[in-house]
Amino acid sequence: MGISSPGIGSNLDVNGIIAKLMAVEAAPVATLDKKSASYLAKVTAFGTVSGALGTFQGSLSSLTSLSGFQSLNTNSSDSNIITGSATNKAQPGSYRVSVSQVAQAQTLASGGYKSTTSTIGLGAKTTINISLGTVTGGSFGVTSTALGAGVVNGGITPGALSLNGTAIATDGSTRSAKLLADAINAKSGTTGVTAKADTTQTAATLFGNGGASTFGAIDTSGGGTYSLSVSGIDIISQATGIAAGGAGGVDAAAIDAVLSGNNSVTQALANANITVSGTAAAGTLRFSNTDGNNINVTESVTGAVTGGIGNSGTANSGYNATTTSTVSLVSTDGTQITVGGSNPGVAGLTAGVSGAYQGATFAQDGTRSSGNIVIDSTNNTLQGIRDAINKANFGVTASIVSDGSSGTPYHLVLASSSTGANSNMKITVSGNNGDPADPSVESLLAYDPAGTQNLSQKTAALDTLANVNGIPVTSHSTGITGAIEGVTINAVKVGSASLSVSKDTGSLTSNISGFVKAFNDLNTQIKSVSSYDPETKKGGDLLGDSTIQTLQASLRRQMTQTISGLEGSKLTSLSQIGIAFQKDGTLTLDNSKLQKAINTNFNDIAGLFAAVGRSSDPDISFVSSRTATKAGDYRIDITRLATQATLTSAAAVPASTTIAADTVWTVKLNSSTSSAAISTASVKIPAGTYTAQELSNVLQASINGASNFTTSGATVSASINDDGTLKLNSTKYGSGSNLTLTSDTGTAVADIFGAATSVDGVDVAGTIGGFSASGDGQMLTGAPGAPTEGLKLEIKGDTIGARGTLGFSQGYAYQLDTLAKNYLGATGILTGRTKGLNDTVKDIGKQKDAFNAKLVDIEARYRKQYTALDTALSSMSKTASFLTQQFASLNK
Structure with missing residues (x-):
């Protein structure tokens, strides 16, 4: 069995030897780690610069657009009455505004229905046409019937009439339409209702019928006397003893002679505001009073008299008749009038809620869309009609409102989508293919301010009426534009307030200060990663990096060159508004110098920062440009106008x-x-x-x-x-x-x-600066490859040929923003450098992994070799021990 633990048998430190050998073999790994750390440090440094450059680019956003330099502040003395906003065309100043009426939309409502889903009519195919326009003439309100004899004799008792919940002060002296109208007008501030007494006019048949005179010649030969008076004014008289037709007698011709002349009678009638029309001879004589006072016609007789009004040759016992007039009520805000009181009928009015246009005409506004909606068996319910109107989108919205009653609570309510007097609705209902419209649908929806009004107007379409510095102005919306160039006045409610317009210098100063700070922060970050510190004797991670050096140089170069293409501008460099470089490469801002530039050359500051185009022709406007567009003054020549x-x-x-x-x-x-x-x-x-x-x-x-x-x-x-x-x-x-x-x-x-x-x-056709350009509608754009590439102009007016010049400049902020875009983003220079470094780090990682794999093999080889050596030494040690023992035995 082999040795399981190296060195036990031989006392050789195999593990220690291998560890030291592997430490030598692994030395290149440390070099790779050092390289990787160096590259990662550069990645971090580039990330720091990218972040600072991005922040700097963000500070340019408010300076690259022309609008950022032309904002104006508006301030209202009472924002509950008016507010305002201003564009760059406005001029600073203060304006006094009085609002007498605020625009509102028209609202119409139907009568009540029991259900929103029950069918209306029989489903006959019916077309609804909705148009919007203006109502002129006439009035909106209610007209009474003529006052009765009871009023003439006893007036209108107190409490008999109320309008919109306010009692009208009447009494026994209120005996004419004029006096009733005066009493109503005395409460108009509370009721919102004004009244006009209509013209009082005697009957067309008073002195005749069908053109045949029935005024008989007066005969006082029987010992009587006769006199005719109108509202207490003596017109003509006849003494006793004169036969009919005799000299000095009264007949139709004699009456006409008096009334047609210039005499005390006609003067007295004129003073009483009584006019005369027709003639007694023709049987058409009528008396009128435009102020609505009663007209009393009286024949006074004594003794035996024949002839007179409606009397030819028969006895005249006297005649007395009083003609009254009607009263027209007008809702001042175009809403329904609620008539009440203990006995409104005595004033010729009916209790309840009513009101309609009377004597008005409707003129369609061609600028507002109009269209047709078909109602048939698929949608002839309140819900179906509501949905069809809303889907059509013809400037009217429909809804269903419940009044909470138990019988017929549901009402179809139509509202104009826009405010203004030109948003009145006219709804025409007609059949299809010669068939009549469904009468139930027509009864629900037909509405014409000049005719049938089956819907009730709940709010009138009103314009905003105001007075601006003494000039009356009108607007269809709550916003008033055009009264003050570049200023929109928003009317909130009736009242008076002042609106001041001033330059928004605060935002401009803040934006420029932010620009200076962001650049200095960027400069600090660049220095921190690219400079050498002599005290620590260490350099930044990007010291000597060409990308950072180029960025730094480009920033400084663009900010120190003058701006060209600013025709007529007095500002061409940053130093003129107080921005200057210091020795350490940072910017400083002289606020006093900036304020002076704002005070004296406010409109020119925009050209220092934004891309600006200024045309000598007011009908040519700069729209946009591209990075490739070159600054300069370009002649505009138009060969064809867009049509x-x-x-x-x-x-x-x-x-x-x-x-x-x-x-x-x-x-x-x-x-x-x-x-x-x-x-x-x-x-x-x-x-x-x-x-x-x-x-x-x-x-x-x-x-x-x-x-x-x-x-x-x-x-x-x-x-x-x-x-x-x-x-x-x-x-x-x-x-x-x-x-x-x-x-x-x-x-x-x-x-x-x-x-x-x-x-x-x-399309428009022409050239910009002598270079070709493409037309698209009224837009003329410089062609690629020319200095005017991407320069887009809007060409209006009616003149072809030479149209002046356009001065185009790319300000500092615009140029710096373009520079930043080249360095940032998916294809930016900094992004590319960072990607390259990260790729290098990945390659080093791969090299390290491969080398580590190689080290495993090297270690295995060393371990195999030294294990064999250990085994050999152990075997030799055993042999030596055996020999020693044998030699010792031999010696014994």
């Missing part, structure tokens, strides 16, 4: 055009840039008779309401040209703009546009 696809009628459209029922056109819009499913729509044009402008509006709204076009963002605009022709055009510019109309049913396209054909749009 939109247009279709113009061959002749002027008539004053009135009728669109037949079931008129459907197929419209293709911008089909070359999108799929047919999106660019083609079947559009139903609402039937009706339209003026030229109304036709323009309805076509624009109907086409824009097609869901296909809503999804793709394609729209058209329509207008009436000065020559009366109708122009329809795609709002998209360029070669992708086209428009085709094809007749399907009803009124043909040719009936409106004649033989006209559409003209496709074209």
Whole structure:
């Protein structure tokens, strides 16, 4: 059996010998470990630099964009009334704003229904057309009936009438429509209701019927007297002893002579605000009072008299009649009016909630989409109608609201999605293919401010009305734009407040300070990994590294060169705003110098940092650039302006055009840039008779309401040209703009546009700085390979040829951001170096693993050799011991 523990038999330290031999053999492993540690230290150092460079790049984000230098602060003296925001076009200043009305959306509600899922009507196919527009003229409210004789004689008792829960102060003296209106207006601040007494007018048949005079000539020959008065004003009289038709007698012609002249009678009537129309001779004489006062017509007689009003040759015992008027109630905010009180009927009103547009007209807004919704047996419930309206997305949202009652609690409520007076709804209900609409659906939804109003208006569509520095302004939304250039005023509630606009110098100063600090932090990190410390006599892990040296040199070079392409700018270097290098390579910021630059050259600071393009032509705007775009001043020459696809009628459209029922056109819009499913729509044009402008509006709204076009963002605009022709055009510019109309049913396209054909749009064409450029709509972009590569400009206006120059500059922040991108990211220089070092570390690891495997073999060989030696020595030791014993025995 062999020796199990080396050295036992021979006393040879086999393990110790092998350990020392292996220590010598393993010496290269330590060298590899040292190399690996060195490379890993460089990886860590590059990671530190990458992190600092990334932080520095982050500090540039607010400085690379032009908008970061043009922000303005707005401050309201009362943010509960107004707030504001400003763009770079605004000018600092203070503005006084008074808000008298805040925009709101229109809300309509149906009557109550027992269930949301019960069918409405019989399911006949019915088309609902929803359009949005403006209501003009007339009023929203309630009109009373004429006041009765009881009011004329005894007035309106206290408490008889209340409006919106407020009692109207009436009494026995309230005997006319004017006095009732005055009493209502005295409480308008509380009720939100104003009143107007309508014109009082005597009957058209008072002095005749059908044009035949029934005023008989007065005969006082029997000893009587006669006089005619109107509201206490003596019109004419006849003394006793005058036969009918005699000299000085009263007849229709005599009355007309008095009322047609300029005399004390006509003057007294005018002073009483009483006007005269018609003639007694024709039987059409009427008296009117526009202020709503009662008109009393009296014939006073004594003795025997014949003739007079409605009397020819028969005895006249006297006549006395008082004509009253009606009162029109107007809701100041367009909501329903609640009429109550102990006896509102005496004021000609009915108790309950009511209100509707009266005498109004509706004009569709062509800029708002319009469309059709089909209601049939699949969706003729409140829920189905609600969902169909919401799915159509025509600027109206529908909901179902329960009032909590036990009988018919459910109401369909429609609300315009936008605020403003141009968001009033008109809902037209019609049948299909000549069939009538389902009457139940029509009874539910038909709503026309100028006609049938089956829905009740709960809130009116209102504009924001305000006064800005003494100038009245109007806005469809709560935001007021355009009143102050570059400033949006947001109206919160009625009231007055001041809005101040000032330069946001605080953010600019903070951003520049952050830029300086981030650079100094970056510089510190670079120095820590690349410099030599004479005290410790140690160098950084990246000392002498060419990548770090190049980065450091590039940063300093870009920050010390002047900025070119800043036409007209007084700032071209960082030193002009107080940023300068110190001896140790860090930056310092002179805040006083920066503030001076902000005060004197605020608009030029942006050019020092961001990519800026300034055009001498206000209709040419800088959009963007690329890294390859070179700074400089470039001449702009336009050879062709971008156009939109247009279709113009061959002749002027008539004053009135009728669109037949079931008129459907197929419209293709911008089909070359999108799929047919999106660019083609079947559009139903609402039937009706339209003026030229109304036709323009309805076509624009109907086409824009097609869901296909809503999804793709394609729209058209329509207008009436000065020559009366109708122009329809795609709002998209360029070669992708086209428009085709094809007749399907009803009124043909040719009936409106004649033989006209559409003209496709074209892209802008021209050069930038004499170099070629490509056009896309109104965008002109410098071609690759030129100094203007990637320079994108928006070309507007109507002039071709030379269009001035554009000065383009790439500021420090823009250039430094580009530099940082070259070093960072997946393909950046630092990333590449780090990857290379990590790959080297992996290779060293592989070498170490291979060498360690080799050491195992070496150790096994040494152990085998020394084990054999140990065995041999042990055997020799035994032999020596045996021989010694034998020799000792022989000696004995």
